[in-house]
Amino acid sequence: MHFQLTKDQRALRDGTRELLAGRFGRDRLRAAVGDPALDRALWRELGAAGFFALRLPEEAGGVGLGLPEAVLVLEEAGRALLPGPLVACQLLAGAVDGVASGEKIAGLCEGEREPVLWEHPADCDELILVEGGAGPPAHGAGDGAGGAQGRTGSAYRSAPDRVACAPFASVDPLTPLARVTGLPRTEPLALDVPRLRREATLLTAAQQLGSAARTVEMAVRHAREREQFGAPVGSFQAVKHLCAQMLVRAEMARSAVYAASVTESVLDVTAAKLLADEAAVDNARDCLQVHGGMGFTWEADVHLHLKRAWLRAARWEVAHEAEELLAAGLIA
Amino acid sequence: MDLTYTPEEEDFRARLRSWLGTVLPGLPAKPAATDWPGRRAYDTAWQRMLYDAGYAGLHWPEDAGGQGATPTQHLIFLEETERAGAPYVGANFVGLLHAGPTLAAEGTAEQRARWLPPILRGDEIWCQGFSEPDAGSDLAALRTRAVRDGDTYVVSGAKIWTSHAEVADWCELLVRTDPAAPKHRGISWLAMPMDAPGVTVRPLRTLAGSAEFAEVFLDGVRIPVSHRVGAENDGWRVTMVTLSFERGTAFVGEVVACRRVLGALARAARANGRWDDAVLRRRLGRLNAQFAALWRLTQWNVSEAQQGGGVPGTGGSVFKLRYSHARQELYDTAAEVLGAGALDADHEWVADRLSSLSYTIAAGTSQIQQNIVAERILGLPKGR
Ligand SMILES: Cc1cc2nc3c(=O)[nH]c(=O)nc-3n(C[C@H](O)[C@H](O)[C@H](O)COP(=O)(O)OP(=O)(O)OC[C@H]3O[C@@H](n4cnc5c(N)ncnc54)[C@H](O)[C@@H]3O)c2cc1C
Numbered sequence: 183m184h185f186q187l188t189k190d191q192r193a194l195r196d197g198t199r200e201l202l203a204g205r206f207g208r209d210r211l212r213a214a215v216g217d218p219a220l221d222r223a224l225w226r227e228l229g230a231a232g233f234f235a236l237r238l239p240e241e242a243g244g245v246g247l248g249l250p251e252a253v254l255v256l257e258e259a260g261r262a263l264l265p266g267p268l269v270a271c272q273l274l275a276g277a278v279d280g281v282a283s284g285e286k287i288a289g290l291c292e293g294e295r296e297p298v299l300w301e302h303p304a305d306c307d308e309l310i311l312v313e314g315g316a317g318p319p320a321h322g323a324g325d326g327a328g329g330a331q332g333r334t335g336s337a338y339r340s341a342p343d344r345v346a347c348a349p350f351a352s353v354d355p356l357t358p359l360a361r362v363t364g365l366p367r368t369e370p371l372a373l374d375v376p377r378l379r380r381e382a383t384l385l386t387a388a389q390q391l392g393s394a395a396r397t398v399e400m401a402v403r404h405a406r407e408r409e410q411f412g413a414p415v416g417s418f419q420a421v422k423h424l425c426a427q428m429l430v431r432a433e434m435a436r437s438a439v440y441a442a443s444v445t446e447s448v449l450d451v452t453a454a455k456l457l458a459d460e461a462a463v464d465n466a467r468d469c470l471q472v473h474g475g476m477g478f479t480w481e482a483d484v485h486l487h488l489k490r491a492w493l494r495a496a497r498w499e500v501a502h503e504a505e506e507l508l509a510a511g512l513i514a
Numbered sequence: 515m516d517l518t519y520t521p522e523e524e525d526f527r528a529r530l531r532s533w534l535g536t537v538l539p540g541l542p543a544k545p546a547a548t549d550w551p552g553r554r555a556y557d558t559a560w561q562r563m564l565y566d567a568g569y570a571g572l573h574w575p576e577d578a579g580g581q582g583a584t585p586t587q588h589l590i591f592l593e594e595t596e597r598a599g600a601p602y603v604g605a606n607f608v609g610l611l612h613a614g615p616t617l618a619a620e621g622t623a624e625q626r627a628r629w630l631p632p633i634l635r636g637d638e639i640w641c642q643g644f645s646e647p648d649a650g651s652d653l654a655a656l657r658t659r660a661v662r663d664g665d666t667y668v669v670s671g672a673k674i675w676t677s678h679a680e681v682a683d684w685c686e687l688l689v690r691t692d693p694a695a696p697k698h699r700g701i702s703w704l705a706m707p708m709d710a711p712g713v714t715v716r717p718l719r720t721l722a723g724s725a726e727f728a729e730v731f732l733d734g735v736r737i738p739v740s741h742r743v744g745a746e747n748d749g750w751r752v753t754m755v756t757l758s759f760e761r762g763t764a765f766v767g768e769v770v771a772c773r774r775v776l777g778a779l780a781r782a783a784r785a786n787g788r789w790d791d792a793v794l795r796r797r798l799g800r801l802n803a804q805f806a807a808l809w810r811l812t813q814w815n816v817s818e819a820q821q822g823g824g825v826p827g828t829g830g831s832v833f834k835l836r837y838s839h840a841r842q843e844l845y846d847t848a849a850e851v852l853g854a855g856a857l858d859a860d861h862e863w864v865a866d867r868l869s870s871l872s873y874t875i876a877a878g879t880s881q882i883q884q885n886i887v888a889e890r891i892l893g894l895p896k897g898r
Contacts, residue, residue, distance in 0.1 A: 183523070183586050184516045185810075185817040191515065250515045402892050417895040419881075422888035426835070429887055433832050437810035438803070444517045453803035505799035506792075512780035512802055 185440070187254075194251055198258040201231060206262050211483070215355050220266045220287065220305040229284020234275045238282060244275070249381065253388040253443040260392025260462075263486055265356040267301050269385045270310070273378055277371060278308055278339070290382065291362060292497070299350065303360035309345055311338045311365050315375030316503075335375025338367045354489040383498040384442055384451045387458035390494050391439050393487050394432040394461035397469035400484065401425050404473050415472070424472055428465045435461035449511045456504040462491035517813065519590070527590050533567055534598040541601070547865065548724045554639060554681040557604035561636030570634040571614065578618035579630045585820045589812070592767035597774070602767070605678050609633040609640035613686045616703075616756045620744050629684070629705065641682035643673040643706070643730055644753070650675075651882050653688070654697045654750060658732060660689035660704065662739070667691070667704065669712075669735040675876075679715045679728035682708050686756065687737075692747050701749035703756075705741040712736070722868040723859065757878070765837055766812055772844055773805045775863070779844075783851045797847055804840045808833065831883045832891070838873035838880060845870045 187195065205224050214221075228234065236252050238244020245251075252272055259268050270290035271281050280286030289306040291298055293313035300309060315335025346364030402425055405416030415421050435458040442450035466488035470477035477484045495501070519527070541560070545552030564570045573588035574580020583591070603610055614633045617626055632638035649656040658671025669689055676685070685706045692700030708715070712735035717725035744752040780798050783789040815829045845867035849856035858864055874880045888894045 183519050183589075183813065183817055184820075185813045186821060187515060398892070402894060405894060414895050416888075417897050419885065419897050422894050422897065423881070423884040425892055425894060426884035426887035429892060430832050430835050433829075434804075434807045434811060434836055437814050438807040440515055441517060441810040441813070444515050449802075450806065453806045456800065456803045457807050502796060504803070505796035507799065508802040509780065509795045509799035512777050512798060513784055 185444075191251065191254055194247075195254045195258060198233075198255050199261070201228075202258055202262040202264060206264050208483075211263055211356075211486070214265060215486070218265065218302075218356050218358050220302060225266070225287060226284040229282065234271045234284060235282040236272070236275075238276050242276065243282065248443075249384070249446060250440065250443040252381075252385060253439060256385045256388040257392035257395075257439075260389030261396040263356065263393070263483070263490060265302070267306065268389070269382050270301075272385060273381055274308075274310060277373060278310070280307070293365075295497075297350070298362040298365075300345070300347065300360045300362050301357055303342065303345075303347060303358065306342055309340050309342055309365070310371060311340065311367070312373075312375055312378065313337070315379050335379070336367075337371040337373040337375055337378070338365070339369045339371050340366055352493075354486070354493045356486060356490065357493055379498065380446065380448060380451050383455050384439070384446075386494050386498050387435070387439050387442075387451075387455040390455075390458035390462035390491060391432065391435045393491055394428075394435055394458065394465045397462075397465040397484070397487050398425065398428045398432050401428060401465075401469040401472040404476075408474075421472055424468045428468050431457075431461035431465055449508060452499055452504045452507050452511075455499045456501060456508070459491070459495040459501060463488070463495055466491050519586070523586060523590060526587055527594060530569070530591060530594050531598070533569075534594065534600060537563060537567075538598055538600060544601075547722075550678075550681050550725070554605045554678075557601060557606050558636035558639065560601040561603075561606050561610075561634075565635045570636075571610070571630075574614065574618055574630075574634075578614075578626055579634050580618070585816045589766060589816045593770050596767040596770040605639050605681055606633070606636065608642045608678065608682075608686065609638065609684075612756045613640040613642070613684070616686070616752060617705075617743060619755055620703075620752050624740075625705075625743060638683040639678060639681055640684045640686060641676050641679045641708070642756075643676055643679075643685040643687040645673065645675045647672060647674050651879060653753070654701065656688055656690060656701065658687075658689050659693065660691050660702065660737070662691070663736075665739045666736045667702075667739060667742075669704075669706070669732050669737055671732050673730040673732070675718070675727045676715075676730050677727045679708070679730050680717055680725065684708060685730070688749055688753060691749075695747060698750045700747050701753070702746050703743045703749040703752040704737050705743065706735065706737050710735050710737065721871065722865060765834065766816075768841070769805060769808050769812055769837065772841060773809065775848070775866075776801055776805060776844060779848055779851050779863075786851070786853070788851050788853070794847070794850055797850075801840065801844055801847060804836070805844075808837055808840060811836075831878075831886045834877070835880060835883045835887065841873050842870045 205227060232245040233255060235244040236247050236255060240246040256268060267287060267289045270288050274288045275282040278286065278288045281288050286307040287305055288308040288310060289300055289302060290310050290312060291300050293311050313336050344366050345362060347360040348363050350359045350361040352359040405421050405425060406414050408415050438454040438457045442454040466484060470484045470488065473482055473484055476482050545556050561570065571580035572583040572591050573585065576582040610633060614630060617629055644653055646656050646658060658669060660667035660669045685708055687704045687706040689702055689704055690700050691702040712733040714731040716729045718727055718729055720726050783794065788794055811833055815833060818829065845863060848863040849867060852863060855861055856864060889896055
């Protein structure tokens with residue numbers, strides 16, 4: 183058992199962090215707040231760097247890495263607050279032409295979740311609808327990997343102009359949303375839906391982890407710099423303890439997310455999402471508190487982390503579903 | 515990132531499992547919680563069985579009489595013994611988990627030869643005489659005095675909350691050897707025989723009803739200077755070694771136990787109809803995620819320690835913070851499942867609920883752990 187990042191994994195993480203810092207730094211982030219249209223050039227650059235083709239086999243032009251590596255890369259995306267259907271493109275890279283290279287952008291939406299929401303509707307070249315396939319496979323926590331294609335769920339693809347939408351004002355300024363009111367189910371897509379769901383849940387959790395870890399750093403940094411009563415506010419215990427709890431949440435989520443990327447079991451993935459949602463949302467809140475009035479401004483980035491964390495928490499496995507699944511797992 | 519165990523580790527697990535399968539059925543019944551002499555006899559007998567089978571001091575270095583096992587093997591040992599329902603270290607806790615490792619790391623050759631083998635064989639029980647009535651979280655404020663008289667220290671003062679003091683043979687004792695020095699600098703770490711003249715133990719009744727810890731009064735107790743571990747007045751550094759062992763590895767097996775209890779809670783709720791309450795069900799589901807993640811965090815910390823080698827790091831504080839609260843929530847949830855049964859002090863879950871209240875206090879309170887995380891891991895400025 184060596185439950186630590188390998189040298190290659192650390193290099194991948196550091197490389198991704200550098201790439202994103204260079205191409206999607208603070209200025210770019212703030213510019214995207216004003217204009218949330220996705221940056222196609224950046225998308226292609228990510229494609230060229232292997233961001234989307236990470237898990238495709240080398241024969242198919244991919245990088246040939248696994249789920250743990252995808253998790254590390256999405257954790258970095260979460261840290262940087264990189265917008266866009268990143269999880270969708272990561273998961274559809276082999277299934278929809280042009281996605282692996284970053285030429286095309288594909289979105290995913292969950293058919294049963296009311297309202298059915300579509301992220302970045304103006305930027306997607308394809309929309310994939312996923313229905314069914316939730317919950318554990320018949321035998322509890324079995325991995326289900328390599329199971330029959332489309333075993334218990336179905337997926338359909340549509341061109342964006344065939345999707346009927348109503349406007350929806352997104353709480354996250356970096357993630358425009360549309361409410362889907364009509365989606366033709368004419369073009370079925372051969373996908374292992376339970377697996378796709380599991381991986382979407384885990385990769386979403388990985389982004390939450392990245393955001394949670396980032397807000398700890400933001401809070402700690404502010405707490406060391408901001409002075410009140412003649413001392414850095416971080417020397418006050420009430421502030422210290424907020425920060426300590428933030429780290430605990432992030433580290434709990436990290437252990438759970440990394441382990442789930444190795445085992446791929448439904449229950450591990452579900453626990454990871456639950457804890458990562460908690461870590462991202464609660465850390466963003468505590469980070470805001472540590473920032474005081476500054477935290478409540480549009481200028482500070484804290485609200486962007488909080489809003490994205492809310493959005494991700496409401497997608498794939500949401501808290502009450504996760505808790506029910508984990509409860510059922512206790513008596514399976 | 516790898517969660518699989520090597521063939522050697524799996525082999526170790528299989529041998530251990532089969533040994534446990536042969537010895538556990540023959541164990542006598544557990545003594546009552548209030549029967550301290552009975553508990554001592556039971557715990558030391560188990561330690562002797564481990565010793566005879568070559569499992570004593572598994573993770574201790576070989577030159578300290580241990581087996582020199584890797585942290586991962588130690589993890590497997592704790593996991594398997596807990597899973598099989600083997601006795602908990604109990605009265606051997608201090609000796610095996612922190613006095614012993616401290617002696618192994620800091621003791622002289624003679625000290626190691628004198629004290630380590632009896633700990634491993636289950637012949638001698640240790641207790642921890644750190645806390646004092648006016649020195650708890652602020653341990654360095656301790657006042658128990660040791661005055662040098664030739665080759666002995668003459669010790670006077672009082673210790674408190676000393677677990678297992680009634681049945682202990684030795685005490686890891688912190689004393690002040692230089693009252694003029696700044697408070698962290700004048701402390702020494704001594705091994706004190708509990709039967710020395712001048713030692714009086716007065717059991718304290720805990721909220722759980724039993725006398726699990728005691729006050730220890732020291733009145734002119736003579737302790738040979740050769741019983742000092744580390745240099746005179748260098749006891750604070752030795753203490754930090756002791757505390758890192760106490761916080762680093764002490765709770766690993768208990769996570770496994772909590773996961774077992776959680777499964778039993780769910781089944782009990784199903785049997786008595788409480789399962790139909792969605793709020794309770796969801797609470798159980800959330801606890802499942804907590805304990806699963808605590809187990810993964812343990813694996814993370816252990817494999818990090820394996821890489822670093824030696825004394826466990828501050829990651830133990832992150833773990834202890836969440837674990838102590840999750841454990842309390844587990845037993846609060848048990849009370850919900852039990853309904854009126856939660857008022858029956860004899861019920862195992864109720865007794866455990868009471869004892870879980872100490873987890874956020876003992877071995878450094880949650881507030882102190884948060885200070886440690888904030889200052890030593892996150893690098894926030896020290897408070898005033
Ligand atoms: C079951 C049990 C077994 C124990 N066994 C042993 C043993 O075998 N040997 C031994 O030596 N000791 C033992 N202890 C003692 C234990 O280590 C102390 O109780 C603990 O360190 C707290 O000290 P205290 O009780 O004096 O509380 P105090 O230090 O008086 O704390 C009181 C309250 O103030 C808070 N507080 C104190 N200082 C700060 C600060 N700087 N910042 C924020 N909050 C603060 C604490 O968190 C707590 O809430 C045991 C305790 C228990 C409960």
